[in-house]
Amino acid sequence: MEKVLIFIVLLSLLTFIDGAPKHALITKLPGFDGSFPSKHYSGYVNIDEKSGKNLFYYFVVSERKPSEDPIVLWLNGGPGCSSFDGFIYEHGPFNYQTAKTHGGLPKLQLNPYSWSKVSNILYLDAPSGVGMSYSDNKSDYKTGDRKTATDSHAFLLKWFELYPEFLLNPFYISGESYAGVYLPTLAYEIVKGLDAGTKPVLNFKGYMVGNGVTDEVFDGNALVPFAHGMALISDNLFEDVTTACNGSFWNSTNNKCSELLGKVYQDVADLNIYDILEPCFHSTKARETDTSHPTPPSSFKNLGATKRPLAVRKRIFGRAWPYRAPVKEGLVPTWPQILHGSVGCFDDEVAPLWLNNKAVKKAIHAKENLNWELCTDNIEYYHDLGSMIPYHKYLTARGYRALISSGDHDMCVPFTGSEAWTRSLGYKIIDEWRPWIFDDQVAGYTQGYDHNLTFLTVKGSGHTIPEYKPKEALAFFTRWLDGEKI
Numbered sequence: 001m002e003k004v005l006i007f008i009v010l011l012s013l014l015t016f017i018d019g020a021p022k023h024a025l026i027t028k029l030p031g032f033d034g035s036f037p038s039k040h041y042s043g044y045v046n047i048d049e050k051s052g053k054n055l056f057y058y059f060v061v062s063e064r065k066p067s068e069d070p071i072v073l074w075l076n077g078g079p080g081c082s083s084f085d086g087f088i089y090e091h092g093p094f095n096y097q098t099a100k101t102h103g104g105l106p107k108l109q110l111n112p113y114s115w116s117k118v119s120n121i122l123y124l125d126a127p128s129g130v131g132m133s134y135s136d137n138k139s140d141y142k143t144g145d146r147k148t149a150t151d152s153h154a155f156l157l158k159w160f161e162l163y164p165e166f167l168l169n170p171f172y173i174s175g176e177s178y179a180g181v182y183l184p185t186l187a188y189e190i191v192k193g194l195d196a197g198t199k200p201v202l203n204f205k206g207y208m209v210g211n212g213v214t215d216e217v218f219d220g221n222a223l224v225p226f227a228h229g230m231a232l233i234s235d236n237l238f239e240d241v242t243t244a245c246n247g248s249f250w251n252s253t254n255n256k257c258s259e260l261l262g263k264v265y266q267d268v269a270d271l272n273i274y275d276i277l278e279p280c281f282h283s284t285k286a287r288e289t290d291t292s293h294p295t296p297p298s299s300f301k302n303l304g305a306t307k308r309p310l311a312v313r314k315r316i317f318g319r320a321w322p323y324r325a326p327v328k329e330g331l332v333p334t335w336p337q338i339l340h341g342s343v344g345c346f347d348d349e350v351a352p353l354w355l356n357n358k359a360v361k362k363a364i365h366a367k368e369n370l371n372w373e374l375c376t377d378n379i380e381y382y383h384d385l386g387s388m389i390p391y392h393k394y395l396t397a398r399g400y401r402a403l404i405s406s407g408d409h410d411m412c413v414p415f416t417g418s419e420a421w422t423r424s425l426g427y428k429i430i431d432e433w434r435p436w437i438f439d440d441q442v443a444g445y446t447q448g449y450d451h452n453l454t455f456l457t458v459k460g461s462g463h464t465i466p467e468y469k470p471k472e473a474l475a476f477f478t479r480w481l482d483g484e485k486i
Protein backbone atom coordinates (compact mmCIF):
# COMPACT_ATOMS: atom_id res chain seq x y z
CA MET A 1 0.00 0.00 0.00
CA GLU A 2 2.67 2.45 1.09
CA LYS A 3 4.75 1.53 -1.93
CA VAL A 4 1.84 2.25 -4.22
CA LEU A 5 1.39 5.62 -2.58
CA ILE A 6 5.04 6.50 -2.94
CA PHE A 7 4.87 5.38 -6.52
CA ILE A 8 1.89 7.65 -7.18
CA VAL A 9 3.60 10.61 -5.50
CA LEU A 10 6.73 9.98 -7.55
CA LEU A 11 4.70 9.63 -10.68
CA SER A 12 2.87 12.90 -10.09
CA LEU A 13 6.18 14.65 -9.42
CA LEU A 14 7.56 13.22 -12.62
CA THR A 15 4.51 14.13 -14.64
CA PHE A 16 4.73 17.63 -13.20
CA ILE A 17 8.11 17.96 -14.79
CA ASP A 18 7.44 15.95 -17.89
CA GLY A 19 3.81 16.43 -18.91
CA ALA A 20 4.32 19.47 -21.11
CA PRO A 21 4.84 18.78 -24.82
CA LYS A 22 8.58 18.60 -25.48
CA HIS A 23 8.37 20.07 -28.96
CA ALA A 24 6.90 23.24 -27.42
CA LEU A 25 9.91 23.87 -25.17
CA ILE A 26 11.92 26.96 -26.08
CA THR A 27 15.62 26.35 -25.72
CA LYS A 28 17.03 29.68 -26.84
CA LEU A 29 15.89 33.04 -28.11
CA PRO A 30 17.70 35.35 -30.54
CA GLY A 31 18.92 38.40 -28.64
CA PHE A 32 19.16 36.62 -25.29
CA ASP A 33 22.49 35.25 -24.12
CA GLY A 34 21.62 34.30 -20.56
CA SER A 35 19.97 31.21 -19.20
CA PHE A 36 16.21 30.96 -18.69
CA PRO A 37 15.19 31.27 -15.03
CA SER A 38 12.30 28.89 -15.72
CA LYS A 39 10.96 26.84 -18.58
CA HIS A 40 9.28 28.56 -21.53
CA TYR A 41 6.93 26.85 -23.98
CA SER A 42 5.11 28.10 -27.04
CA GLY A 43 3.20 26.98 -30.07
CA TYR A 44 -0.21 26.49 -31.58
CA VAL A 45 -3.34 24.84 -30.32
CA ASN A 46 -5.77 23.86 -33.01
CA ILE A 47 -9.34 24.61 -31.96
CA ASP A 48 -11.07 23.79 -35.23
CA GLU A 49 -9.55 21.18 -37.48
CA LYS A 50 -12.02 21.73 -40.29
CA SER A 51 -11.19 25.40 -40.79
CA GLY A 52 -7.61 25.13 -39.54
CA LYS A 53 -8.08 27.63 -36.72
CA ASN A 54 -4.89 27.83 -34.69
CA LEU A 55 -4.37 29.94 -31.60
CA PHE A 56 -0.83 30.81 -30.54
CA TYR A 57 0.38 30.83 -26.94
CA TYR A 58 3.60 31.59 -25.10
CA PHE A 59 3.79 30.00 -21.66
CA VAL A 60 6.27 31.09 -18.99
CA VAL A 61 6.59 28.72 -16.04
CA SER A 62 6.80 30.38 -12.62
CA GLU A 63 10.24 31.19 -11.23
CA ARG A 64 8.92 30.65 -7.69
CA LYS A 65 6.98 27.42 -7.13
CA PRO A 66 5.55 26.19 -10.44
CA SER A 67 3.58 23.36 -8.86
CA GLU A 68 1.78 25.65 -6.39
CA ASP A 69 1.76 29.12 -7.93
CA PRO A 70 -1.37 30.22 -9.75
CA ILE A 71 -1.59 29.95 -13.50
CA VAL A 72 -2.67 33.23 -15.07
CA LEU A 73 -3.91 33.79 -18.61
CA TRP A 74 -3.03 37.21 -20.08
CA LEU A 75 -4.97 38.95 -22.87
CA ASN A 76 -4.35 42.32 -24.48
CA GLY A 77 -7.25 44.17 -26.02
CA GLY A 78 -7.78 46.09 -29.20
CA PRO A 79 -9.76 44.29 -30.48
CA GLY A 80 -7.01 43.02 -32.73
CA CYS A 81 -3.99 43.53 -30.50
CA SER A 82 -1.51 40.75 -29.77
CA SER A 83 -0.75 39.63 -26.23
CA PHE A 84 2.93 39.96 -27.11
CA ASP A 85 2.23 43.59 -26.22
CA GLY A 86 2.03 42.46 -22.61
CA PHE A 87 4.93 40.03 -23.08
CA ILE A 88 7.34 42.57 -24.57
CA TYR A 89 6.29 45.90 -23.10
CA GLU A 90 4.54 45.11 -19.83
CA HIS A 91 5.22 42.11 -17.57
CA GLY A 92 6.99 39.50 -19.70
CA PRO A 93 10.21 37.74 -18.68
CA PHE A 94 12.49 40.01 -20.72
CA ASN A 95 13.42 43.64 -21.09
CA TYR A 96 14.11 44.63 -24.67
CA GLN A 97 16.93 47.03 -25.45
CA THR A 98 16.81 48.69 -28.86
CA ALA A 99 19.71 47.62 -31.08
CA LYS A 100 22.45 50.17 -31.70
CA THR A 101 22.38 49.52 -35.42
CA HIS A 102 19.24 50.48 -37.28
CA GLY A 103 17.09 47.46 -37.99
CA GLY A 104 19.21 45.21 -35.78
CA LEU A 105 17.69 42.74 -33.37
CA PRO A 106 17.00 44.04 -29.85
CA LYS A 107 19.02 42.74 -26.91
CA LEU A 108 17.09 40.84 -24.28
CA GLN A 109 17.76 40.95 -20.56
CA LEU A 110 15.79 39.46 -17.71
CA ASN A 111 12.96 41.65 -16.43
CA PRO A 112 13.20 41.83 -12.62
CA TYR A 113 9.47 42.67 -12.45
CA SER A 114 8.22 39.85 -14.65
CA TRP A 115 4.92 38.37 -13.52
CA SER A 116 6.57 34.98 -13.91
CA LYS A 117 8.35 35.77 -10.63
CA VAL A 118 5.20 34.64 -8.83
CA SER A 119 2.93 32.93 -11.35
CA ASN A 120 2.82 30.60 -14.31
CA ILE A 121 1.73 32.95 -17.03
CA LEU A 122 0.11 32.09 -20.33
CA TYR A 123 0.03 34.69 -23.12
CA LEU A 124 -2.64 34.01 -25.74
CA ASP A 125 -3.16 35.68 -29.12
CA ALA A 126 -6.92 35.76 -29.68
CA PRO A 127 -9.12 35.70 -31.66
CA SER A 128 -7.64 33.99 -34.74
CA GLY A 129 -6.18 36.57 -37.12
CA VAL A 130 -4.52 38.44 -34.23
CA GLY A 131 -0.78 38.33 -33.49
CA MET A 132 0.59 34.90 -34.37
CA SER A 133 -2.84 33.23 -34.39
CA TYR A 134 -4.45 32.41 -37.72
CA SER A 135 -7.04 30.39 -39.52
CA ASP A 136 -6.84 28.75 -42.93
CA ASN A 137 -10.39 29.92 -43.54
CA LYS A 138 -10.41 33.70 -43.59
CA SER A 139 -14.13 33.86 -42.89
CA ASP A 140 -13.10 33.07 -39.29
CA TYR A 141 -11.71 36.62 -39.16
CA LYS A 142 -15.21 38.01 -39.02
CA THR A 143 -15.85 37.58 -35.34
CA GLY A 144 -17.05 39.18 -32.11
CA ASP A 145 -17.32 38.90 -28.33
CA ARG A 146 -19.34 35.71 -28.34
CA LYS A 147 -17.13 33.80 -30.76
CA THR A 148 -13.93 35.04 -29.15
CA ALA A 149 -15.10 33.85 -25.72
CA THR A 150 -16.05 30.35 -26.92
CA ASP A 151 -12.85 30.04 -28.97
CA SER A 152 -10.66 31.09 -26.06
CA HIS A 153 -12.49 28.60 -23.84
CA ALA A 154 -11.94 25.85 -26.40
CA PHE A 155 -8.27 26.82 -26.43
CA LEU A 156 -8.02 26.57 -22.63
CA LEU A 157 -9.56 23.10 -22.52
CA LYS A 158 -7.12 21.83 -25.14
CA TRP A 159 -4.17 23.64 -23.61
CA PHE A 160 -4.76 22.11 -20.19
CA GLU A 161 -4.97 18.70 -21.82
CA LEU A 162 -1.45 19.33 -23.12
CA TYR A 163 -0.25 20.60 -19.74
CA PRO A 164 -2.24 18.48 -17.25
CA GLU A 165 0.30 19.07 -14.47
CA PHE A 166 -1.13 22.59 -14.10
CA LEU A 167 -4.77 21.55 -13.74
CA LEU A 168 -4.70 21.73 -9.95
CA ASN A 169 -3.05 25.14 -9.72
CA PRO A 170 -5.43 28.03 -8.99
CA PHE A 171 -6.40 29.45 -12.37
CA TYR A 172 -6.96 33.16 -13.04
CA ILE A 173 -7.53 35.18 -16.20
CA SER A 174 -6.26 38.73 -16.65
CA GLY A 175 -5.83 41.51 -19.19
CA GLU A 176 -6.53 45.13 -19.95
CA SER A 177 -8.42 47.55 -22.12
CA TYR A 178 -10.77 45.72 -24.53
CA ALA A 179 -9.95 42.57 -22.55
CA GLY A 180 -12.42 44.18 -20.15
CA VAL A 181 -14.90 42.50 -22.52
CA TYR A 182 -12.87 39.36 -23.27
CA LEU A 183 -12.39 38.45 -19.60
CA PRO A 184 -15.89 38.44 -18.06
CA THR A 185 -17.29 36.73 -21.16
CA LEU A 186 -14.54 34.09 -21.14
CA ALA A 187 -15.04 33.62 -17.37
CA TYR A 188 -18.71 33.07 -18.07
CA GLU A 189 -17.89 30.34 -20.62
CA ILE A 190 -15.49 28.69 -18.16
CA VAL A 191 -18.13 28.66 -15.41
CA LYS A 192 -20.76 27.36 -17.83
CA GLY A 193 -18.35 24.56 -18.75
CA LEU A 194 -17.72 23.74 -15.10
CA ASP A 195 -21.47 23.57 -14.43
CA ALA A 196 -21.92 21.25 -17.39
CA GLY A 197 -19.14 18.95 -16.20
CA THR A 198 -16.88 19.70 -19.18
CA LYS A 199 -13.48 18.00 -18.99
CA PRO A 200 -10.79 18.86 -18.12
CA VAL A 201 -12.01 20.59 -14.97
CA LEU A 202 -10.41 24.03 -14.67
CA ASN A 203 -9.58 25.19 -11.14
CA PHE A 204 -10.95 28.64 -11.95
CA LYS A 205 -10.67 31.23 -9.16
CA GLY A 206 -11.17 34.67 -10.63
CA TYR A 207 -10.06 37.49 -12.90
CA MET A 208 -8.17 40.79 -13.04
CA VAL A 209 -9.06 43.63 -15.38
CA GLY A 210 -6.87 46.72 -15.92
CA ASN A 211 -8.44 49.89 -17.37
CA GLY A 212 -11.08 47.66 -18.89
CA VAL A 213 -13.87 48.51 -21.28
CA THR A 214 -17.07 47.55 -19.44
CA ASP A 215 -20.27 49.41 -20.12
CA GLU A 216 -21.43 51.97 -22.64
CA VAL A 217 -23.08 54.21 -20.06
CA PHE A 218 -20.46 54.11 -17.28
CA ASP A 219 -17.49 54.37 -19.66
CA GLY A 220 -19.29 57.01 -21.70
CA ASN A 221 -19.96 59.14 -18.64
CA ALA A 222 -16.41 58.86 -17.33
CA LEU A 223 -14.54 61.49 -19.35
CA VAL A 224 -16.23 64.70 -18.17
CA PRO A 225 -15.72 64.17 -14.41
CA PHE A 226 -12.18 62.89 -15.14
CA ALA A 227 -11.31 65.96 -17.20
CA HIS A 228 -12.71 68.19 -14.47
CA GLY A 229 -10.94 66.41 -11.61
CA MET A 230 -7.65 66.51 -13.50
CA ALA A 231 -7.99 70.25 -14.21
CA LEU A 232 -8.31 69.78 -17.97
CA ILE A 233 -11.58 71.72 -18.19
CA SER A 234 -12.79 74.74 -16.22
CA ASP A 235 -15.28 74.76 -13.35
CA ASN A 236 -17.55 76.83 -15.58
CA LEU A 237 -17.55 74.37 -18.43
CA PHE A 238 -18.02 71.46 -16.04
CA GLU A 239 -21.07 73.10 -14.46
CA ASP A 240 -22.55 74.14 -17.80
CA VAL A 241 -22.08 70.78 -19.49
CA THR A 242 -23.42 68.93 -16.46
CA THR A 243 -26.55 71.10 -16.47
CA ALA A 244 -27.05 70.96 -20.25
CA CYS A 245 -26.58 67.18 -20.38
CA ASN A 246 -28.48 66.61 -17.17
CA GLY A 247 -25.45 64.72 -15.82
CA SER A 248 -25.54 62.14 -18.61
CA PHE A 249 -22.84 62.51 -21.25
CA TRP A 250 -22.76 59.17 -23.00
CA ASN A 251 -25.51 59.79 -25.51
CA SER A 252 -26.25 63.42 -25.87
CA THR A 253 -29.81 64.11 -26.91
CA ASN A 254 -29.83 67.89 -27.10
CA ASN A 255 -27.84 70.46 -29.07
CA LYS A 256 -26.65 72.50 -26.12
CA CYS A 257 -25.25 69.36 -24.47
CA SER A 258 -23.53 68.25 -27.69
CA GLU A 259 -22.05 71.69 -28.22
CA LEU A 260 -20.58 71.82 -24.72
CA LEU A 261 -19.27 68.26 -25.02
CA GLY A 262 -17.53 69.51 -28.16
CA LYS A 263 -15.75 72.09 -26.03
CA VAL A 264 -14.68 69.39 -23.58
CA TYR A 265 -13.27 67.28 -26.44
CA GLN A 266 -11.46 70.33 -27.79
CA ASP A 267 -9.81 70.99 -24.45
CA VAL A 268 -8.44 67.44 -24.20
CA ALA A 269 -7.81 66.85 -27.92
CA ASP A 270 -4.04 67.31 -27.92
CA LEU A 271 -3.33 65.25 -24.84
CA ASN A 272 -1.79 61.82 -24.84
CA ILE A 273 -4.94 59.79 -24.26
CA TYR A 274 -3.09 56.89 -22.62
CA ASP A 275 -1.46 59.08 -19.99
CA ILE A 276 -2.42 62.72 -19.73
CA LEU A 277 0.92 63.59 -18.10
CA GLU A 278 2.90 62.39 -21.09
CA PRO A 279 3.74 64.50 -24.11
CA CYS A 280 2.08 63.51 -27.35
CA PHE A 281 4.56 62.95 -30.12
CA HIS A 282 3.39 63.99 -33.54
CA SER A 283 4.34 62.03 -36.63
CA THR A 284 7.64 63.23 -38.13
CA LYS A 285 8.86 64.84 -34.94
CA ALA A 286 8.28 61.67 -32.97
CA ARG A 287 11.74 60.29 -33.51
CA GLU A 288 13.74 63.42 -32.77
CA THR A 289 11.90 64.57 -29.71
CA ASP A 290 13.26 63.16 -26.51
CA THR A 291 14.26 64.24 -23.03
CA SER A 292 16.99 66.49 -24.38
CA HIS A 293 14.44 68.70 -26.07
CA PRO A 294 15.09 72.19 -24.65
CA THR A 295 11.50 73.36 -24.20
CA PRO A 296 10.03 71.36 -21.31
CA PRO A 297 11.22 72.34 -17.84
CA SER A 298 13.83 70.01 -16.40
CA SER A 299 11.33 68.73 -13.83
CA PHE A 300 9.53 67.09 -16.77
CA LYS A 301 12.62 65.09 -17.58
CA ASN A 302 11.39 61.97 -15.89
CA LEU A 303 7.95 61.91 -17.38
CA GLY A 304 7.52 58.60 -19.09
CA ALA A 305 10.42 57.16 -17.15
CA THR A 306 9.72 53.60 -16.15
CA LYS A 307 11.76 50.83 -14.64
CA ARG A 308 11.56 49.21 -18.03
CA PRO A 309 14.14 50.24 -20.63
CA LEU A 310 11.77 51.38 -23.38
CA ALA A 311 10.16 54.77 -22.84
CA VAL A 312 6.40 54.35 -22.85
CA ARG A 313 5.78 57.83 -24.19
CA LYS A 314 6.65 56.86 -27.73
CA ARG A 315 4.27 53.97 -27.79
CA ILE A 316 0.81 55.27 -27.45
CA PHE A 317 -0.73 53.59 -30.46
CA GLY A 318 -3.44 51.12 -30.57
CA ARG A 319 -3.75 49.30 -27.29
CA ALA A 320 -7.27 50.29 -26.61
CA TRP A 321 -10.70 51.00 -27.67
CA PRO A 322 -12.64 53.23 -27.06
CA TYR A 323 -10.96 56.21 -28.64
CA ARG A 324 -12.59 58.77 -26.36
CA ALA A 325 -15.93 57.10 -26.91
CA PRO A 326 -17.63 54.15 -25.25
CA VAL A 327 -17.89 50.85 -27.06
CA LYS A 328 -21.29 50.51 -28.63
CA GLU A 329 -23.08 47.44 -29.86
CA GLY A 330 -21.99 46.52 -33.38
CA LEU A 331 -18.80 46.81 -35.41
CA VAL A 332 -15.78 47.90 -33.38
CA PRO A 333 -13.23 49.42 -35.75
CA THR A 334 -9.67 48.24 -35.17
CA TRP A 335 -6.97 50.86 -34.74
CA PRO A 336 -5.49 50.60 -38.22
CA GLN A 337 -9.02 50.94 -39.59
CA ILE A 338 -9.57 54.15 -37.60
CA LEU A 339 -6.23 55.73 -38.37
CA HIS A 340 -6.06 54.77 -42.06
CA GLY A 341 -2.38 54.00 -41.80
CA SER A 342 -1.39 57.52 -40.76
CA VAL A 343 -0.37 56.62 -37.28
CA GLY A 344 0.68 59.57 -35.17
CA CYS A 345 2.45 59.34 -31.83
CA PHE A 346 3.79 55.95 -32.76
CA ASP A 347 7.19 54.42 -32.47
CA ASP A 348 6.83 50.71 -32.03
CA GLU A 349 9.92 49.20 -33.59
CA VAL A 350 11.13 46.61 -31.17
CA ALA A 351 8.21 44.19 -31.16
CA PRO A 352 7.71 43.85 -34.95
CA LEU A 353 11.45 43.72 -35.56
CA TRP A 354 11.92 40.89 -33.12
CA LEU A 355 8.77 38.93 -33.85
CA ASN A 356 9.10 39.10 -37.64
CA ASN A 357 12.67 37.86 -37.53
CA LYS A 358 12.94 34.41 -39.09
CA ALA A 359 15.12 32.96 -36.33
CA VAL A 360 12.82 34.30 -33.62
CA LYS A 361 9.76 32.85 -35.37
CA LYS A 362 11.52 29.50 -35.56
CA ALA A 363 12.64 29.63 -31.92
CA ILE A 364 9.10 30.28 -30.68
CA HIS A 365 7.49 27.78 -33.08
CA ALA A 366 5.44 30.41 -34.90
CA LYS A 367 4.24 30.13 -38.48
CA GLU A 368 7.03 31.25 -40.77
CA ASN A 369 5.30 33.32 -43.46
CA LEU A 370 3.10 35.30 -41.14
CA ASN A 371 3.40 39.05 -40.70
CA TRP A 372 3.12 39.81 -37.00
CA GLU A 373 1.50 43.12 -36.10
CA LEU A 374 0.96 44.65 -32.67
CA CYS A 375 -2.60 45.53 -33.64
CA THR A 376 -4.12 44.19 -36.83
CA ASP A 377 -6.95 45.10 -39.12
CA ASN A 378 -7.15 41.53 -40.38
CA ILE A 379 -10.27 41.00 -38.35
CA GLU A 380 -13.78 42.37 -38.54
CA TYR A 381 -14.91 42.53 -34.96
CA TYR A 382 -18.43 42.98 -33.54
CA HIS A 383 -19.25 43.89 -29.95
CA ASP A 384 -22.22 41.58 -29.55
CA LEU A 385 -22.50 40.87 -25.83
CA GLY A 386 -23.45 44.33 -24.53
CA SER A 387 -22.62 45.57 -21.06
CA MET A 388 -20.23 43.54 -18.91
CA ILE A 389 -21.96 44.51 -15.66
CA PRO A 390 -24.37 41.54 -15.62
CA TYR A 391 -21.33 39.26 -16.13
CA HIS A 392 -19.47 40.82 -13.20
CA LYS A 393 -22.57 40.48 -11.02
CA TYR A 394 -23.00 36.86 -11.96
CA LEU A 395 -19.35 35.89 -11.50
CA THR A 396 -18.82 37.67 -8.19
CA ALA A 397 -22.12 36.30 -6.88
CA ARG A 398 -20.83 32.83 -7.72
CA GLY A 399 -17.77 33.42 -5.48
CA TYR A 400 -15.15 34.21 -8.12
CA ARG A 401 -12.61 36.84 -7.13
CA ALA A 402 -12.31 40.05 -9.15
CA LEU A 403 -9.67 42.76 -9.12
CA ILE A 404 -10.59 45.85 -11.13
CA SER A 405 -7.63 48.19 -11.49
CA SER A 406 -7.13 51.60 -13.06
CA GLY A 407 -4.01 53.53 -13.98
CA ASP A 408 -5.40 56.82 -12.69
CA HIS A 409 -3.97 59.07 -15.44
CA ASP A 410 -5.41 57.07 -18.32
CA MET A 411 -7.97 59.05 -20.32
CA CYS A 412 -8.81 56.16 -22.64
CA VAL A 413 -10.74 54.15 -20.05
CA PRO A 414 -10.70 56.62 -17.14
CA PHE A 415 -10.83 55.41 -13.54
CA THR A 416 -14.00 57.46 -12.99
CA GLY A 417 -15.96 54.90 -15.03
CA SER A 418 -14.45 51.82 -13.36
CA GLU A 419 -14.87 53.29 -9.89
CA ALA A 420 -18.50 54.14 -10.64
CA TRP A 421 -19.51 50.77 -12.06
CA THR A 422 -17.82 48.72 -9.34
CA ARG A 423 -19.65 50.83 -6.76
CA SER A 424 -22.92 50.44 -8.67
CA LEU A 425 -22.99 46.70 -8.01
CA GLY A 426 -24.14 47.73 -4.53
CA TYR A 427 -21.90 45.38 -2.58
CA LYS A 428 -21.08 46.18 1.03
CA ILE A 429 -17.77 48.01 1.47
CA ILE A 430 -15.55 45.84 3.64
CA ASP A 431 -12.26 47.68 3.14
CA GLU A 432 -13.00 51.38 2.92
CA TRP A 433 -11.13 53.59 0.40
CA ARG A 434 -7.53 53.89 1.56
CA PRO A 435 -4.06 54.30 0.13
CA TRP A 436 -2.10 51.17 -0.62
CA ILE A 437 1.59 51.31 0.01
CA PHE A 438 4.66 50.15 -1.88
CA ASP A 439 8.25 51.02 -0.93
CA ASP A 440 6.99 53.27 1.88
CA GLN A 441 5.08 55.36 -0.64
CA VAL A 442 1.43 55.67 -1.58
CA ALA A 443 1.19 53.61 -4.76
CA GLY A 444 -2.52 54.23 -5.30
CA TYR A 445 -5.88 53.72 -3.61
CA THR A 446 -8.14 50.77 -3.10
CA GLN A 447 -11.65 49.95 -1.99
CA GLY A 448 -12.64 46.40 -1.10
CA TYR A 449 -16.18 45.11 -1.45
CA ASP A 450 -18.02 42.03 -0.29
CA HIS A 451 -18.01 39.11 -2.76
CA ASN A 452 -14.24 39.42 -3.23
CA LEU A 453 -14.52 42.46 -5.46
CA THR A 454 -11.60 44.90 -5.22
CA PHE A 455 -11.22 48.23 -6.96
CA LEU A 456 -7.70 49.64 -7.10
CA THR A 457 -5.94 52.61 -8.63
CA VAL A 458 -2.27 52.96 -9.48
CA LYS A 459 -1.12 56.52 -8.87
CA GLY A 460 0.49 58.24 -11.83
CA SER A 461 -0.01 55.31 -14.17
CA GLY A 462 -1.33 55.43 -17.71
CA HIS A 463 -3.43 52.88 -19.57
CA THR A 464 -1.04 49.91 -19.39
CA ILE A 465 -0.19 49.67 -15.69
CA PRO A 466 2.70 47.15 -15.77
CA GLU A 467 4.39 49.22 -18.47
CA TYR A 468 4.24 52.50 -16.55
CA LYS A 469 4.58 51.10 -13.02
CA PRO A 470 6.20 47.65 -13.24
CA LYS A 471 7.26 47.41 -9.56
CA GLU A 472 3.91 48.49 -8.21
CA ALA A 473 2.11 46.23 -10.68
CA LEU A 474 4.09 43.17 -9.60
CA ALA A 475 3.39 44.13 -5.97
CA PHE A 476 -0.40 44.30 -6.24
CA PHE A 477 -0.48 41.30 -8.57
CA THR A 478 1.47 39.22 -6.03
CA ARG A 479 -0.52 40.36 -3.01
CA TRP A 480 -3.85 39.80 -4.68
CA LEU A 481 -2.93 36.36 -6.04
CA ASP A 482 -1.55 35.32 -2.66
CA GLY A 483 -4.76 36.48 -0.99
CA GLU A 484 -2.95 39.10 1.09
CA LYS A 485 -4.21 42.56 1.91
CA ILE A 486 -3.07 44.87 -0.89
Ligand SMILES: *[C@@H]1O[C@H](CO)[C@@H](O)[C@H](O)[C@H]1NC(C)=O
Nearest residue numbers: 050051052136137138139140
Ligand atom coordinates in the same frame (compact mmCIF):
# COMPACT_ATOMS: atom_id res chain seq x y z
C1 LIG B 1 -15.06 28.80 -44.48
O1 LIG B 1 -16.03 28.97 -43.47
C2 LIG B 1 -17.31 29.36 -43.93
C3 LIG B 1 -18.18 29.66 -42.74
O2 LIG B 1 -18.11 28.65 -41.77
C4 LIG B 1 -17.87 28.25 -44.84
O3 LIG B 1 -19.12 28.63 -45.34
C5 LIG B 1 -16.88 28.01 -45.99
O4 LIG B 1 -17.33 26.93 -46.75
C6 LIG B 1 -15.48 27.74 -45.48
N1 LIG B 1 -14.57 27.71 -46.59
C7 LIG B 1 -13.72 26.73 -46.80
C8 LIG B 1 -12.81 26.87 -47.97
O5 LIG B 1 -13.67 25.74 -46.07
Ligand SMILES: *[C@@H]1O[C@H](CO)[C@@H](O)[C@H](O)[C@H]1NC(C)=O
Nearest residue numbers: 243244245246247248253254
Ligand atom coordinates in the same frame (compact mmCIF):
# COMPACT_ATOMS: atom_id res chain seq x y z
C1 LIG C 1 -32.56 64.63 -15.63
O1 LIG C 1 -32.15 63.56 -14.84
C2 LIG C 1 -33.05 63.22 -13.81
C3 LIG C 1 -32.41 62.17 -12.93
O2 LIG C 1 -31.57 61.31 -13.67
C4 LIG C 1 -34.38 62.78 -14.44
O3 LIG C 1 -35.29 62.46 -13.43
C5 LIG C 1 -34.91 63.90 -15.31
O4 LIG C 1 -36.08 63.47 -16.00
C6 LIG C 1 -33.88 64.35 -16.33
N1 LIG C 1 -34.35 65.52 -17.04
C7 LIG C 1 -34.28 65.62 -18.37
C8 LIG C 1 -34.75 66.93 -18.94
O5 LIG C 1 -33.88 64.73 -19.11
Ligand SMILES: *[C@@H]1O[C@H](CO)[C@@H](O)[C@H](O)[C@H]1NC(C)=O
Nearest residue numbers: 217248250251252253254328
Ligand atom coordinates in the same frame (compact mmCIF):
# COMPACT_ATOMS: atom_id res chain seq x y z
C1 LIG D 1 -29.86 57.50 -24.97
O1 LIG D 1 -30.13 56.68 -23.87
C2 LIG D 1 -31.48 56.41 -23.61
C3 LIG D 1 -31.60 55.56 -22.37
O2 LIG D 1 -30.67 55.84 -21.41
C4 LIG D 1 -32.09 55.71 -24.82
O3 LIG D 1 -33.47 55.51 -24.58
C5 LIG D 1 -31.87 56.55 -26.06
O4 LIG D 1 -32.31 55.86 -27.20
C6 LIG D 1 -30.41 56.91 -26.25
N1 LIG D 1 -30.24 57.83 -27.34
C7 LIG D 1 -29.36 57.65 -28.34
C8 LIG D 1 -29.29 58.74 -29.35
O5 LIG D 1 -28.62 56.66 -28.41
Ligand SMILES: *[C@@H]1O[C@H](CO)[C@@H](O)[C@H](O)[C@H]1NC(C)=O
Nearest residue numbers: 205398399400401450451452
Ligand atom coordinates in the same frame (compact mmCIF):
# COMPACT_ATOMS: atom_id res chain seq x y z
C1 LIG E 1 -13.71 34.85 -1.64
O1 LIG E 1 -12.69 34.06 -2.20
C2 LIG E 1 -12.24 33.03 -1.37
C3 LIG E 1 -11.04 32.38 -2.04
O2 LIG E 1 -11.35 31.96 -3.34
C4 LIG E 1 -13.39 32.04 -1.15
O3 LIG E 1 -12.98 31.02 -0.29
C5 LIG E 1 -14.58 32.79 -0.54
O4 LIG E 1 -15.69 31.94 -0.46
C6 LIG E 1 -14.95 34.02 -1.37
N1 LIG E 1 -15.93 34.82 -0.65
C7 LIG E 1 -17.09 35.19 -1.19
C8 LIG E 1 -17.98 36.03 -0.33
O5 LIG E 1 -17.45 34.88 -2.31
